[in-house]
Amino acid sequence: xxxxxxxxxxxxxxxxxxxxxxxxxxxxxxxxxxxxxxxxxxxxxxxxxxxxxxxxxxxxxxxxxxxxxxxxxxxxxxxxxxxxxxxxxxxxxxxxxxxxxxxxxxxxxxxxxxxxxxxxxxxxxxxxxxxxxxxxxxxxxxxxxxxxxxxxxxxxxxxxxxxxxxxxxxxxxxxxxxxxxxxxxxxxxxxxxxxxxxxxxxxxxxxxxxxxxxxxxxxxxxxxxxxxxxxxxxxxxxxxxxxxxxxx
Amino acid sequence: xxxxxxxxxxxxxxxxxxxxxxxxxxxxxxxxxxxxxxxxxxxxxxxxxxxxxxxxxxxxxxxxxxxxxxxxxxxxxxxxxxxxxxxxxxxxxxxxxxxxxxxxxxxxxxxxxxxxxxxxxxxxxxxxxxxxxxxxxxxxxxxxxxxxxxxxxxxxxxxxxxxxxxxxxxxxxxxxxxxxxxxxxxxxxxxxxxxxxxxxxxxxxxxxxxxxxxxxxxxxxxxxxxxxxxxxxxxxxxxxxxxxxxxxxxxxxxxxxxxxxxxxxxxxxxxxxxxxxxxxxxxxxxxxxxxxxxxxxxxxxxxxxxxxxxxxxxxxxxxxxxxxxxxxxxxxxxxxxxxxxxxxxxxxxxxxxxxxxxxxxxxxxxxxxxxxxxxxxxxxxxxxxxxxxxxxxxxxxxxxxxxxxxxxxxxxxxxxxxxxxxxxxxxxxxxxxxxxxxxxxxxxxxxxxxxxxxxxxxxxxxxxxxxxxxxxxxxxxxxxxxxxxxxxxxxxxxxxxxxxxxxxxxxxxxxxxxxxxxxxxxxxxxxxxxxxxxxxxx
Numbered sequence: 001x002x003x004x005x006x007x008x009x010x011x012x013x014x015x016x017x018x019x020x021x022x023x024x025x026x027x028x029x030x031x032x033x034x035x036x037x038x039x040x041x042x043x044x045x046x047x048x049x050x051x052x053x054x055x056x057x058x059x060x061x062x063x064x065x066x067x068x069x070x071x072x073x074x075x076x077x078x079x080x081x082x083x084x085x086x087x088x089x090x091x092x093x094x095x096x097x098x099x100x101x102x103x104x105x106x107x108x109x110x111x112x113x114x115x116x117x118x119x120x121x122x123x124x125x126x127x128x129x130x131x132x133x134x135x136x137x138x139x140x141x142x143x144x145x146x147x148x149x150x151x152x153x154x155x156x157x158x159x160x161x162x163x164x165x166x167x168x169x170x171x172x173x174x175x176x177x178x179x180x181x182x183x184x185x186x187x188x189x190x191x192x193x194x195x196x197x198x199x200x201x202x203x204x205x206x207x208x209x210x211x212x213x214x215x216x217x218x219x220x221x222x223x224x225x226x227x228x229x230x231x232x233x234x235x236x237x238x239x240x241x242x243x244x245x246x247x248x
Numbered sequence: 249x250x251x252x253x254x255x256x257x258x259x260x261x262x263x264x265x266x267x268x269x270x271x272x273x274x275x276x277x278x279x280x281x282x283x284x285x286x287x288x289x290x291x292x293x294x295x296x297x298x299x300x301x302x303x304x305x306x307x308x309x310x311x312x313x314x315x316x317x318x319x320x321x322x323x324x325x326x327x328x329x330x331x332x333x334x335x336x337x338x339x340x341x342x343x344x345x346x347x348x349x350x351x352x353x354x355x356x357x358x359x360x361x362x363x364x365x366x367x368x369x370x371x372x373x374x375x376x377x378x379x380x381x382x383x384x385x386x387x388x389x390x391x392x393x394x395x396x397x398x399x400x401x402x403x404x405x406x407x408x409x410x411x412x413x414x415x416x417x418x419x420x421x422x423x424x425x426x427x428x429x430x431x432x433x434x435x436x437x438x439x440x441x442x443x444x445x446x447x448x449x450x451x452x453x454x455x456x457x458x459x460x461x462x463x464x465x466x467x468x469x470x471x472x473x474x475x476x477x478x479x480x481x482x483x484x485x486x487x488x489x490x491x492x493x494x495x496x497x498x499x500x501x502x503x504x505x506x507x508x509x510x511x512x513x514x515x516x517x518x519x520x521x522x523x524x525x526x527x528x529x530x531x532x533x534x535x536x537x538x539x540x541x542x543x544x545x546x547x548x549x550x551x552x553x554x555x556x557x558x559x560x561x562x563x564x565x566x567x568x569x570x571x572x573x574x575x576x577x578x579x580x581x582x583x584x585x586x587x588x589x590x591x592x593x594x595x596x597x598x599x600x601x602x603x604x605x606x607x608x609x610x611x612x613x614x615x616x617x618x619x620x621x622x623x624x625x626x627x628x629x630x631x632x633x634x635x636x637x638x639x640x641x642x643x644x645x646x647x648x649x650x651x652x653x654x655x656x657x658x659x660x661x662x663x664x665x666x667x668x669x670x671x672x673x674x675x676x677x678x679x680x681x682x683x684x685x686x687x688x689x690x691x692x693x694x695x696x697x698x699x700x701x702x703x704x705x706x707x708x709x710x711x712x713x714x715x716x717x718x719x720x721x722x723x724x725x726x727x728x729x730x731x732x733x734x735x736x737x738x739x740x741x742x743x744x745x746x747x748x749x750x751x752x753x754x755x756x757x758x759x760x761x762x763x764x765x766x767x768x769x770x771x772x773x774x775x776x777x778x779x780x781x782x783x784x785x786x
Contacts, residue, residue: 005537050721055655056499061599062720063514063606064262065278065713066539081729081736087676095404095671096442096650098658105672161668192407197650197658198466216587220461220474220492 006036014039021046086160092127092177094191099169099199105161106177108188113157121182127153128185129164132172132193142174142190152178170198252581253631254621255488256614257458257597259435260287261311261399263713263730264764268322274532275726277539279317280330283377284541286604286611287318288365291380293615298387302622307632308381308390308600309435312397312422313711315378316764319426324375331369334362334541337530341518341542344526350556354544357559362541382427391632393433394423397765401662401712403442403650404671411678412448414707414772418765420452425767432634433457437712438662439490439597439653446485446647456486456633458597460653464489469646476584476592478633479646487648488633491594494576498598498610505569506607509547510561513554514606516545543608562609570616578627593636667715673735674709680742681706682775688745689771696770698750701759702741703770708762709734737762 006014014035018025021042025035051059092106104127116122130142131149148171155162166173176190262282267273297304317323338359345351373379384390396402397418405411416434423431432455436445439460449457456478464475464487471479475489497504505511519531519540531538545554546562577594584592603610621628631639654661663671684699691699709731717727737758744750 008535046721054661054720056496056502056504057599057653058655058661058716058720060499060602060606061716062722064282064599064601065275065717065720065722081732083673083732083735083739086672089676093407093671093675095663096406096659097663098656098660103663103668103671105668107672160672198468199649216472216474216476216584220465220476220489220584 003036003040006039011035018042090177090189092175092189092191094164094173094175094194096194096196097163099196100166102164102166102173102175102194102196103161104164104175104191106189107160108177112188116179116181117157119181123180123183125155125157125159125177125179125188126185127155127162127164128176128178128187129153129166130174130176131168132174142176166196169196171196251591251627251629252577252585253591253593253629253636254577255593255595255631255633255636256306256618257309257435257595258290258306258600258603259309259311259395259597260314260600261309261395261437262314262317262601263399263711264313264316264708264762266317266320266323266761266763268761272326272533274536274538275723276323276326277330279314279323280327281539281541281605282601283318283327283369284331284334284362284365285608286601287377288368289361289604289611290600291377291384292364292368293611294384294389297615297618298384298389300619302619303625304618304622304630305389305391305632305635306630307393307433307634308384309393309395309433310378310381310426311395311399311435312419312426313399313764315422315426318378319376320763321375328366328369328375331362331366333530335359335366337540337542338362340526351544353559354557355542358542378426385427385429391432391634392423392427392429393435394419394431395435396437397422398707398711399437399713400707400710401438401440401652401659401715402436402445403440403652403659404662405674405678405710406442406444408675408678409448409777410682410773410775411706411710412445413451413776414703415710416448416452416454417772418707418768420454421767422765433632435597438716439463439651440659440662440712441487441648441652442650443647446481446483446487450483450485454485455637456488458488458490458595459648460651460657461489461492462657463487463648463651464646466649466651467646468649469644471646472644473588473590473592474584476588476594477590477640478593478636478643479648480643481647482645486633486637486643488593488595489648490597490653491580494573494580494594494596495598497573497576498596498602498607505565505572505613506602506610507547508565508569509549510558510565511547512543512557512562512608513545513547514543514608516543516554518542518544563612566609566613566616570613570620573613573617574620574624574628578624581627590640593631595633661719662712662715664715664719667718670715670718670731673731677706677709677735677738678773681738681770681773684742684745685771685774689774694750694752694755695745697759698741698745698755699770700768701755701762702738703768703773704762704765705734705738705741705758706773707768708764709738734762 015025017039018035021039023038023042086107088109089107090109090112092104095103097103128150130147133146133148172193172195174191174193177188178185179188262278265275265278338355341355345355369375381392385392396415400415402412420431430453434449434454434457436457439458441459441463461475464471464479475491478486478488480486517539519527520537524535530540544557546557548554581592603614621630651657681703684702688699714727714731718724
């Protein structure tokens with residue numbers, strides 16, 4: 001995006017871009033040139049963020065779609081497709097994001113919600129996250145027999161999704177959406193079960209370097225072995241390790 | 249003396265973008281740029297190698313959506329118009345720069361490229377370049393494999409077996425239609441793997457697939473050969489791991505070859521640099537500036553003062569970098585060969601479009617590497633996974649770990665604050681599509697058309713490209729619009745079927761527009777569990 005292109009936009013369009021970029025504007029007083037400066041700064045910051053938060057493979061892949069250096073305004077779209085914001089179900093879905101984080105989204109049926117809110121003892125909603133036993137097998141619900149641990153996260157009525165820090169890797173997890181009524185937890189729905197991967201090499205890392213088999217593992221990218229004995233972890237593995245607070 | 253196998257894997261993919269409702273459509277340029285800068289030059293390179301008697305073999309994945317676009321009449325007519333426009337621009341540029349011999353040389357290079365493309369596209373391939381790839385497979389130099397039908401990132405659909413089956417089965421059927429063969433291998437979009445995915449591949453007769461390096465390395469089964477041999481899964485499929493360090497030599501913009509100062513700079517294009525009055529006929533309507541393919545500068549360094557591109561300097565670097573790649577390859581083989589019970593297989597997968605399009609010299613670099621591998625045949629041999637499995641039909645048993653080649657190695661790119669809103673809609677559409685299959689298990693006539701289009705819309709909404717674009721920030725409004733369009737279309741059909749009505753005019757319009765997978769059978773979305781995997785209301 002260039003100053004030349006921004007200069008061609010109307011003030012209305014510039015305000016729209018500013019809004020998209022979360023720039024606080026005084027809509028009556030904003031000077032045009034100053035607004036353009038602020039937009040250019042915000043876009044540069046976006047670019048820096050994208051560089052930081054994407055690895056080489058992702059950055060390069062994005063060049064396939066990089067034909068436009070201008071800003072695309074949603075307002076310019078000729079056709080708008082309406083979709084519902086929710087589907088009036090009572091359900092919760094759990095999705096694994098990485099060994100330590102999961103994403104969950106949920107919905108509550110309107111009449112169920114109204115009923116709850118009518119109850120004068122209704123106190124609010126919360127998520128109950130369960131760590132489950134490894135031998136959960138084909139069961140799809142939680143019981144005293146397979147729950148190892150759980151913790152709660154309070155959520156507001158307007159929330160409909162959450163990122164969950166699982167706390168441990170290599171475990172099974174499930175989640176329930178609950179309401180608190182008169183001090184009692186009422187389960188509204190429960191999610192599918194996910195298994196987080198372990199996220200680090202199978203055996204004790206200390207024993208690896210003396211073993212010729214596992215040296216091949218190391219040479220194939222776990223770290224960049226060299227003849228001087230220096231061990232430099234490739235970026236991707238470093239970031240995995242950092243995420244999990246693992247270090248050598 | 250040690251010996252190693254090299255497995256180049258090129259993955260060619262673009263999402264389905266086709267807009268007959270507009271005369272010109274910005275995002276269709278993704279395809280036109282890729283044909284001009286990657287696919288046609290790459291076909292020429294492969295044919296040059298064959299003509300010179302070079303022995304080589306590599307794996308080429310072509311996505312079903314890309315195949316559909318490359319054989320679409322409307323899009324290919326539009327590509328022809330694009331080519332003519334670029335040649336016209338080149339002629340104008342030759343005139344504008346007539347007093348600048350340095351620039352004239354660069355312009356001539358591009359004009360020659362577009363003219364060669366025109367000749368190959370119209371005369372050699374008769375407007376269907378898939379023929380070129382098919383012929384190379386018949387020649388025995390390419391092993392063409394497939395990928396998920398609309399390139400869905402499969403781990404986010406782990407709970408939806410019907411969606412996984414639909415993505416994989418439709419891809420295999422599409423491959424058969426386009427190439428007349430059954431694909432032996434499957435490119436998992438973004439190398440996205442979760443344990444259990446292999447079962448969907450196996451029922452579709454897929455022998456092998458690829459995973460990120462840590463998918464193999466972090467397996468519970470302690471892979472003794474690292475990524476230099478595949479893991480054999482309990483169901484008999486094989487998982488090949490991506491080599492990390494050799495792949496990075498090409499991928500990394502900072503430390504890899506493409507960032508060399510003498511190579512061509514991708515981001516400086518006359519579409520953005522020249523006065524509007526001059527460039528207007530070659531950019532989008534409403535004066536939206538776009539890339540034209542005419543890029544005159546070299547990477548130079550971290551400066552805005554770029555030097556003019558000099559193809560002779562770049563040629564020298566291509567040789568240096570192909571030598572470096574070969575040396576690294578041999579050094580790696582030397583390190584691991586003694587530790588293995590078999591010849592190491594180094595698998596280096598890349599997005600095909602990065603060669604020629606982003607890394608302008610990438611195709612020449614690959615040609616140089618292939619020629620040098622051929623000269624070192626006592627130490628190096630290019631093979632495909634299919635061939636490897638003929639040599640070594642058995643491998644260490646094991647199951648890879650959940651992984652992808654995205655940032656930090658898992659699903660972070662596709663489940664992010666910028667794109668996570670899409671999943672409640674995608675999952676719901678899949679659930680509802682399965683509901684339609686159980687409600688209408690055996691339809692014909694108009695209802696069959698409606699149901700098939702509903703299935704098409706669900707598949708199109710699942711493309712990994714849309715959340716990827718939302719995360720990485722290029723053409724975001726278009727990606728959002730596409731998700732909304734397909735969910736809207738699906739919901740419209742779903743609601744109409746509930747009312748037992750069909751809007752035939754609308755259906756015909758949508759069928760003509762989103763015409764991918766003409767032989768799709770909607771019952772592919774039958775849910776084997778016959779119930780939603782996640783709805784569990786108390």
